[in-house]
Amino acid sequence: MKTFKVITVLLLSSLMLTFSSCGLKKMVKKQSSVSYSVTPNPLEAHGGKMTMEIQGTYPQKYFNKKATLSLEPIIKTSEGETVRLPVIHLEGEKVKGDNQTIGYKAGGKFTYNQTIDYKPMYENCELILEIEANLKKKSATLDPVKLADGTINTSEKISVEPKLSYPDEAINGSFFVLANHNYKGPQVITETGIIYFELNRDVLNWNLPFNQKEENKEALNNLITFISESNNILSVDILGWASPEGELKRNQELSSNRSATGKKWFEREYDKFIRNKARAEKVRASDIKKDIKYEIKDNGEDWDGFIEALENSSIQDKSKIINVIKSQNDMDQREQQIRNMIAIYDEVDNEILPSLRRAIIKVNVMEDKKTDEEIAELAANNPESLSNDELLYAASLTNDMKTKAEIYTKATQIFTNNYRGYNDLACVKYLQGEKDEALTMLNKAKELNPNNSEVLNNFGIISFLDGDIEKAKEYFEASKKAGFDQSYNLGVVYMKIGDYTAAINNFSTSKCDYNVALNQLLSKDYTAAKATIDCIQNKTAKDYYLLAIISARTNDTNILYKSLVEACKLDPELKKQALKDIEFRNYKNNAAFKDALK
Numbered sequence: 102m103k104t105f106k107v108i109t110v111l112l113l114s115s116l117m118l119t120f121s122s123c124g125l126k127k128m129v130k131k132q133s134s135v136s137y138s139v140t141p142n143p144l145e146a147h148g149g150k151m152t153m154e155i156q157g158t159y160p161q162k163y164f165n166k167k168a169t170l171s172l173e174p175i176i177k178t179s180e181g182e183t184v185r186l187p188v189i190h191l192e193g194e195k196v197k198g199d200n201q202t203i204g205y206k207a208g209g210k211f212t213y214n215q216t217i218d219y220k221p222m223y224e225n226c227e228l229i230l231e232i233e234a235n236l237k238k239k240s241a242t243l244d245p246v247k248l249a250d251g252t253i254n255t256s257e258k259i260s261v262e263p264k265l266s267y268p269d270e271a272i273n274g275s276f277f278v279l280a281n282h283n284y285k286g287p288q289v290i291t292e293t294g295i296i297y298f299e300l301n302r303d304v305l306n307w308n309l310p311f312n313q314k315e316e317n318k319e320a321l322n323n324l325i326t327f328i329s330e331s332n333n334i335l336s337v338d339i340l341g342w343a344s345p346e347g348e349l350k351r352n353q354e355l356s357s358n359r360s361a362t363g364k365k366w367f368e369r370e371y372d373k374f375i376r377n378k379a380r381a382e383k384v385r386a387s388d389i390k391k392d393i394k395y396e397i398k399d400n401g402e403d404w405d406g407f408i409e410a411l412e413n414s415s416i417q418d419k420s421k422i423i424n425v426i427k428s429q430n431d432m433d434q435r436e437q438q439i440r441n442m443i444a445i446y447d448e449v450d451n452e453i454l455p456s457l458r459r460a461i462i463k464v465n466v467m468e469d470k471k472t473d474e475e476i477a478e479l480a481a482n483n484p485e486s487l488s489n490d491e492l493l494y495a496a497s498l499t500n501d502m503k504t505k506a507e508i509y510t511k512a513t514q515i516f517t518n519n520y521r522g523y524n525d526l527a528c529v530k531y532l533q534g535e536k537d538e539a540l541t542m543l544n545k546a547k548e549l550n551p552n553n554s555e556v557l558n559n560f561g562i563i564s565f566l567d568g569d570i571e572k573a574k575e576y577f578e579a580s581k582k583a584g585f586d587q588s589y590n591l592g593v594v595y596m597k598i599g600d601y602t603a604a605i606n607n608f609s610t611s612k613c614d615y616n617v618a619l620n621q622l623l624s625k626d627y628t629a630a631k632a633t634i635d636c637i638q639n640k641t642a643k644d645y646y647l648l649a650i651i652s653a654r655t656n657d658t659n660i661l662y663k664s665l666v667e668a669c670k671l672d673p674e675l676k677k678q679a680l681k682d683i684e685f686r687n688y689k690n691n692a693a694f695k696d697a698l699k
Contacts, residue, residue: 124165125236132243134160137230139248143683144228146219146254147623148599155189155213155230155248164203166195168236174215174248179225189213223252225681251683255650256623259596260615260643263562265528267497268555268585273611275590277528277562278555280521284494287468289335292328294321296363298458301347303358305366311455324367324464325374328391331466338396338465339363344457345402346439349432355458357399363460364395403457407439410453416446473498484511489519496525505529513542520549524556531563539563554585561590570597589616596620613637615644622647627655642672650684658693665697 140154155174164170172189176182190200191211203209227250232243266276297311298304311317328334341360343352371393372386379386408426411419422442429435443450471479471491479486480495487495489512496508506529512522527542540563546556561576574594581587592607593616601624608617613636621630634640634648645668652661669676676698679685688694 124168125234125239125241128163128165128168128234129241129243131160131163132232134163137246137248139228141253142249143686144223144226144249144252145256146223146252147256148597149219150216150599151219151223151252152214152216153228153249155215156210157189157213158210159203159208161206161208163208164191164193164205165236166193166205168193168234169196169198169200170203171233171235172213173231174213175229175231176223177227177229178222180222182222184217186215186217219252219254219257221254221257224254224683225251227251251686253683255619255684256596256599258619258643258647259593260619261562261565261593263532263566265532271558272586273589273614275562275565275593276558277531278558278585279525279528280493280553280555282490282493282497282521284488284490286473287333287470290331290466290468292320292324292464294324294462296321296359296366296460296462297455298355298359298362298460300344300454300458301351301355303355303362305362309455311459321462324462325370328371328393328464328466329374329378331464332469333467334391334393335465335467336394336396337367338398338461338463339367340398340400340461340463342400342403342406342457342459342461344454345404345407346436346443346454349402353399353401356401359458359460360397360399363462364397367462404435406457407453410456411449414448414453416448480508480511484508485515489516489521492516493521493525502529502533506533513545518549520546520553520556523549524553524559528559536563552579552583554580554583557583558585558587558590561587565590565594565597570594592616592620596623615641615647618644618647618651622651622654627651631655640667642668642675645671646675646679649679650682653684653688658688658691661688662693662697665694669698 135157137155137157140156144151144153153174157172170189170191172191174186174189176184176186178184189211190198191203192198192200194202194204196202201211203211228248230246230248232246234241234243261275263275263277265279267279267281269281270276271278295311295317296305297309297317299306299309306312328337339360341356341358341363343355343359345352372390375386375390379389382389408423411423416422422438426435426438429438439449439454443454476487476491476495477498480492484492492508492512492515496505496512499505499508506526509522509526509529512519513526516522523542523546527539527546530536530542531539543556543559543563546553547560550556557576557580561573561580564570564576565573574591577587577590577594581591588607588609589611592604592611595601595604595607596616596619601620604620605624608614608620611617613633615634615637618630618633618637621627621633630651631648634644634651637644640648645664649661649664649668652658652664665675665679669679679698680689685694
């Protein structure tokens with residue numbers, strides 16, 4: 102912040118002298134030769150504090166050797182408040198005191214540093230220095246010196262307006278975090294069975310060793326039961342495969358025929374099941390038979406399956422063999438390598454290759470679950486019929502805060518030992534303005550799950566909004582330790598305490614965000630601040646207002662006035678704020694500035 106001198110003008114007519122000493126008269130007469138300044142000017146608020154450095158410079162042969170000066174910094178607000186700061190005491194070189202000495206012949210200077218808590222009433226204020234000179238028993242009141250007008254309080258414009266969010270969505274901002282409801286809508290369920298074939302054959306042979314395995318027979322039998330019990334059949338996929346030895350064209354033909362054989366088997370078994378069921382239930386088969394969509398895929402040679410089976414085999418030299426096979430670009434050479442292996446390794450001939458001659462049958466159905474409409478209706482009228490996951494999910498189906506609160510309340514009443522309902526109800530209650538009830542619910546959630554990252558986050562948000570920044574920091578750090586990404590919230594905390602470098606580090610992954618831009622401005626990186634604001638989509642009034650401040654600091658009047666117009670259009674109350682904002686002190690008499698605020 103630019104520092105400039107404020108040099109007092111002597112107004113002898115206003116002096117109230119109670120002395121006759123020529124020493125004091127000289128100090129009064131030449132007081133205009135003394136310079137006083139304050140840094141920063143205007144004053145600035147950072148981290149909730151105002152730090153100022155007042156300097157005074159006295160010329161040669163000004164300060165009487167036996168005189169003392171008392172300089173009292175005073176803040177006078179536009180509201181009529183007066184705040185007096187600690188007095189600065191100076192003395193001449195022949196005064197026997199403990200204060201700073203100013204020489205007579207050489208003159209001298211003093212530096213006074215003071216930090217006070219920032220208060221909103223300091224935004225429009227005057228910093229004045231009241232001065233009294235004393236020589237023996239005589240005194241003189243010198244003209245007051247105005248050091249600064251107003252305080253730049255842009256650091257106080259941090260914006261934390263938390264909305265509801267689930268953990269995975271709580272990024273690039275501060276949120277009240279709801280617990281995951283863990284409900285999953287209808288999922289695709291697949292049952293799989295496999296029919297195995299002889300070498301170079303595509304007809305059924307149930308005597309093959311793989312077809313004789315109990316787990317394989319059971320899997321095929323389960324397919325028919327599974328599809329008959331499902332209400333929402335998506336498809337039956339049948340994938341034909343061939344082992345990779347043999348001629349390519351023949352293997353492609355085999356895979357096609359095997360998938361066709363698999364389809365015929367499934368259709369025959371399903372029809373038989375339906376006939377038996379219709380007979381038992383004394384209904385027509387056509388009334389209970391379901392339409393099935395078949396997806397037939399002829400995949401040819403299964404090289405990937407062969408390599409995977411080799412990798413999982415007990416063959417000692419399998420890595421070397423796999424490398425040799427993969428190095429062969431010519432398919433005939435690859436097949437020759439397999440034939441060589443068959444002659445050497447029984448496992449390849451008896452286990453690996455037979456497992457690849459197959460038709461895979463997959464029955465895909467959509468899981469039977471309640472519709473969203475059914476869940477919402479039950480949440481309102483029969484919540485006891487829902488699981489906790491379903492009830493919490495029901496709250497996500499509405500944007501109405503009252504309805505959410507009612508659902509979460511039911512969750513706490515039905516599932517009394519689960520923290521999630523209490524946590525979520527606390528978030529909604531706070532946003533409804535019921536802070537005490539929110540804290541009661543949040544404390545109950547913490548009692549049930551003391552180290553839960555969402556609960557700790559929500560305590561941190563409430564502490565921050567209450568102005569307890571240290572407590573907020575503790576909660577955010579605890580939430581981070583519990584596994585939640587608290588980079589953004591900690592960035593805002595560091596902004597609030599005035600550590601903009603630490604804030605930058607925490608904001609490293611946050612883009613196109615108001616607080617990030619504000620922190621860049623406070624760090625005096627105006628180019629980055631403007632770029633961050635520019636990339637925000639659907640700018641709000643506060644975004645445009647911050648852009649106006651950036652433009653004021655960089656003297657870009659075109660963007661300054663346009664941004665103020667947009668900001669005030671979205672929020673007319675900003676007109677009053679802009680008129681008293683010290684950021685715009687150099688533009689307030691400009692016609693374009695006044696027009697922007699009309």
